[in-house]
Amino acid sequence: MPLPYVLLSAAVSLDGYLDDTGPDRLLLSGPADFERVDEVRASVDAILVGAGTLRADNPRLLVNSPERRAARVAAGLPEYPLKVTVSASGELDPGARFWHTGGAKAVYTTDEGAARLRRTGLTPATHPAVDVVPLGPELDWRLLLAHLHDVLGVRRLMVEGGGTIHTQLLQRQLADEVQLVLAPLFVGDPAAPRLFGPGSYQGGRLRLVETRAVGDVVLLRYEPTAPGAGGRTVPADRHWLRTACELALRCPPSATAFSVGAVVVAADGTELARGHSREAGDPVVHAEEAALAKIDPADPRLGGATVYSSLEPCARRASRPRPCARLILDAGVRRVVTAWREPDTFVEAADGAGLLAGAGAEVVVLPEYEAAAREPNRHLDPGLR
């Protein structure tokens, strides 16, 4: 089920609060960061906030720069990104600025919430640019994101809070990226809203992808790292497979073997090892073999780990006694994510995925990375020459 790229964006005080408890919105960012946020808004298809933020801040959520809006129009996009809100209760003020500024809007709600919205005067007659989407008795985030993707054409979604929404998307492993701005001030009031609430998050560390000073605040960009489970893929699966494809670019070229990258990742997102074909001067070593050789076979994390390999692990090979699919199974790994099924270039009807699946492992193929996996193999691949 394809979902939009989900970018969580928030500003927090040094003590981790999103706001204070006063009647006005606390300004955490400075002018330079508001400019940056405007630029990010201009780059997405939709901006989402929770009903709590609509009620607390009455935001407009616009792209403010006329130049950025003109550039969107010149690129064939709507002048403003779609504005989206989420409310189970349907307790939303039909006079809020959200509805009466910018372009198209959508509200995802429950059946009960939709009925309440109609009663309170938010109807197609009064609000023609608003799509009210009831999702049943309660709201399912995957369904909501799939609807945004498939029906409303959203490929990049910026989520601007509040804490309840950010917490749910991160805990459900639906966020691709967190853009956090740390503001040099304190709130110090335990009744104020926090960015992330209690609950179950991924166990290990997120990956820091950027830090940037923006005026007196600091932007931190993180990517989640914990793999999905079974056949369910999450953004971290795509990040790790991209890493495997990048590793494949480091392989010494060969006319007789593929260039492949592989990463082994524990269930909590900790990288256990990585490898690539023919690394460290070994002319025949495969990527998965090189990575697994760096892990203690008794490491208890192997049982819950995922192997990311740019090319499907091999099922048969002449150079070593055990093919990579067998090495993976023998290591106890039961989940493999790959970008490219092995073509018949060297081995006819190689079916590493079949060997793995036949032994009870889950194999997930993400074809959107196939081109990246083929790239270092162009010289072997008649289809790409």
Ligand SMILES: NC(=O)c1ccc[n+]([C@@H]2O[C@H](COP(=O)([O-])OP(=O)(O)OC[C@H]3O[C@@H](n4cnc5c(N)ncnc54)[C@H](OP(=O)(O)O)[C@@H]3O)[C@@H](O)[C@H]2O)c1
């Ligand atoms: N510093 C920043 O970057 C930043 C950004 C945004 C917001 N904020 C602050 O954050 C605070 C608001 O945060 P918040 O956590 O109270 O509110 P919120 O996250 O904006 O919205 C929570 C509301 O969204 C709806 N909702 C959430 N999950 C849902 C689900 N699974 N199904 C259906 N509806 C769901 C519910 O609406 P209903 O109650 O209508 O059912 C819920 O009350 C404000 O103080 C605001 O100023 C700060």
